[in-house]
Amino acid sequence: MDKGKIVALEDRIPKLKEQRRRKANRRLIFLLFLFFTMIAVVAYVQSPLSHVKKVTVNGNELLSTNEVIKTSTISTKTNIWSVRKNIAAKNLEKMNVIKKAEVKIKWPNTVMIEIEERNKIAYIKSDKSYYPVLENGKVLKDREVAEIPVNAPILFKFKEGTVLKEMVSALEELPDEVRNAISEVHHTPKKADEFHISLFMNDGFEVSATLRSFSEKMIHYPSIISQLDPNIKGIIDLEVGSFFKAYELEAEETKIENDKGEG
Known part of the structure; x- marks a missing residue:
């Protein structure tokens, strides 16, 4: 054997000790880092900084x-x-x-x-207050409005239930142009029709209708009033067919032709 390549054991021991010391130091540093990181995280979570x-x-x-x-x-x-x-x-x-x-x-x-x-479809009148009515027919009784609303139709004599849901559903189906033209809707049931309603429009006309066909007929409202003299106000009857009765000449009826292509 080449004697020049032989390393004495007493020469290797210090190097081994140094390697072990460095390895132990690195492990200690890692553990200390992990320990202080955990303390920092716990302190952060418990402090207002994490709120x-x-x-x-x-x-x-x-x-x-x-x-x-x-x-x-x-x-x-x-x-x-x-x-x-x-x-x-x-x-x-x-x-x-x-x-x-x-x-x-x-x-x-x-x-x-x-x-x-949920969409606000209308307001319902109760005593001297007005309450928003949502698209699901629910009345927000904790959202009282003292002043007369101008951004949605006002419902009179309606109660929560089937008729109100039908009314809200019908209003929701109307184009904004038509719904915004409605000022008031009154529930005016008849013996033969629990769903009869009377509407008062912003342009001065009155509409008599039944909820069973209201939305499909009311969608033609712009076409209907275009055939009428704006200076002669009266009732537009949409219950059966479409007729106009002037307030001054209620005995006379004018048949209105619906434009099926509009709406």
């Missing part, structure tokens, strides 16, 4: 921002890590006003709530 700082709400019109936030059960005392987005959204969707809700987290500490409210 929700801001909650934003979009899509609300009937509901106030505070109502939405309160119902979601999320507040600035909520830990951002404990926010349950699905549970918060379900809590919101239990409200009659809300059709759909979505909760998102924007790191590091903002919660965004997106809601879609």
Whole structure:
């Protein structure tokens, strides 16, 4: 054997000790780093720094921002890590006003709530107050409006139930142009027709109709009034066919031809 390549054991021992010491130091540094990282995470989670700082709400019109936030059960005392987005959204969707809700987290500490409210179709008159009526026929009795609404038809003598749902459904089927032309709708049932209604239009005409055929006939309202003298007001009868009765000459009837191509 080549004696020049032989390393004495006493020469190798210091090198082995140095390698083991370096390896032990690296392991110690890693463990210390892991330990202090865990302490930092625990301290962060337990401190106000991990709390929700801001909650934003979009899509609300009937509901106030505070109502939405309160119902979601999320507040600035909520830990951002404990926010349950699905549970918060379900809590919101239990409200009659809300059709759909979505909760998102924007790191590091903002919660965004997106809601879609049900459409407000009309207002219902009760005593001296007006209450919004939603597309599902629900009346928002906690949303009292003292002044006369001008952005939707006002319903009179309606009660929650089948007739009101039929009325709301029929209004929803109308084009905006026609629905916005309606000022008031009165439930005026007859012995033979529980669904009879009387409408007062913004242009001064009155309409007599039944909910069973209301939407399919009322859709032609622009065509109907185009055939009438705007200076002679009266009742447009849409119950059977389409007839016009002037207030001054109610004995005389004028048959109105519906333009089937419009609407």
